[in-house]
Amino acid sequence: MATLLHIDSSVFPGEASASRSITAAFRRTWQEKHPAGTVVYRDLAAAPVPHITAAAWTAGATDPSDRTPEQSAAFSARVQLIEELERADTVLLGAPMYNFSIPSTLKAWLDSVILAGRTTGEHPSAQGTPAVVVASRGGSYAPGTPREGFEYVQNYLEAVLKGALGLAVDFIVPELTMAPRNPAMSQLIPRYEASRTRAFEDATAKAAELVERLAA
Template sequence: MKILHIDASPRYSRSHTRKLTQDFITLWQEKDPAATVIYRDLGKALPSFINENWIAAAFTATNQRTPEQQQQLNESDSLVEELMTADMLVMGVPMYNFGVPASVKAWIDQIVRVGRTFLFEPEDAQPYKPLLTDKPTIIMVATGDSGYEPDGPYASLNQVEPYLRTVLPFIGINQLHFVYAGNDEFGGERLAQSLVQAELQIQHLVDGPLLR
């Protein structure tokens, strides 16, 4: 089992998503000591934002790219390969202004790429075809308040889960499991209880059959 572990929070010791992703990894490795982990810290090393040159390179056939165009895609190639070779994806995604952090959006823009992670065949009734092999994906979401879960009172404001449930299956990743920790802005007992519940969900995922 090869796990791609991604953190996105710019906070470190105060980050709830970082702690939750690490707790999952620790528990998983206790059950599967042979599991290896590839770690990517988007909060520390922000992926490049795509630009016009990147787009031109991505939409140029591989055998027609100039050396400069290939250089534009080197970072994307590395990130795509990292994702493709992983058997499991574990992500820490704090909610910022109801959506994903800019670092996560930049990573997604680098990995959602025509010809690499999805096909576009305009002559077909369904022109878009995912190219990645499905893999269990665990996403830790931390929010300032509580109730952003799909059945919560603030679910309609949550743009994190709906977005990831759209874009990741688009490239072939469908096994999505979300764990929420809320009440960061309130702190105290409300935050503590939310973190306890998140840890219980993590333990359930590690112990359960869904990820086997």
Template sequence: MPSLLHIDSSADLSHSRSRALTAAFADAWRARGPEYTVVRRDLHVDQLPHLETSALHWAAADRTPEESVAPEAEALRQQVIDELLSADVVVVGAPLYNYTVPSTLKAWIDRVHIPGVLTGGVQPLAGKPVVTIVSRGGTYDAGTPTEDWDHGSPVLHIVLGTALGMKLYPVTVSATLADRLPDLAPLAGHAAAEFADARTTIERLATTLG
């Protein structure tokens, strides 16, 4: 059965734009038929710990004799890896927090970016579709002082797209705080239109990928 891995990382459980878009993707995926299943990993509600030891960054065969990993930490890492390997399609909600990905998402990335297992000469995930939904409270338009301040999107591109070799489908929405910050209020209409366009794109991808 086709399986979707649905990942969220927003700390906002009520009004998150990234959560709304990943949910729209999952709903459209399920609508394709009862055989289209979803595995959910909510990285904010059920947070992964930071790496217990730097040895977890390496495959077991590449660790030095002095590097040891507790069995439960090894099992958790393997669970996260198996979820990713088992999915036919992945959707990742990644709001921009202080110009980069949330720490909860970074903890997940640290458990899958492993040379000799998923990267570094081996790419068992090569070509697997991953839809990344980056929601940005402000604007980062070309030619503005903040055009280079989005450090979250490059992380996802480098790790998922380049290192893991996945087929990246990036979706971005901006000015999501236009309804809360007076300085962004003039962009509210533009932000709403961009969100609607993103939802249309998301639903189209959910019905064609996999």
């Protein structure tokens, strides 16, 4: 029985969030194709992971017998998140762009699960796990656009998820999500709609593909 680790980080609920709408479509397809599977869900906006502290950070390099009570408690919380990642057969991340980067809540989760010698290093414990990232953004930061150089979501997550954690990462990028709400972007609404449609199609297709791969 396979496990999907689904993490959302948008501050907006439900259909008001582009990333949540598309991760939900992925999850629905994944569950329809694999009804016996398990979903572990974390809503980082509703229940944020604590930002990394000195105790949580240093505990990872401290022998368990030498840890202070504060270090032990902080490290236990990190281990819970790490084990969720390690048990996952597929990872689904909603990562909207806020001020050119990822939400701080998602960064806090990453800071907790990145542990040298376990999840990172020569043999990362979740190496090869498929990860699908829905990286929504209000404008366009695609190659060749004026704001290409301000794209710090895909670049960062590629480095961390693939380079450090060893996950097999695919991105789904719904863009121009501000077009329907910003009069100055009204001429971009058709491009937004096309991007949104493509993102939903990619999400359902990728979910079906990954379930099929798990069953093989």
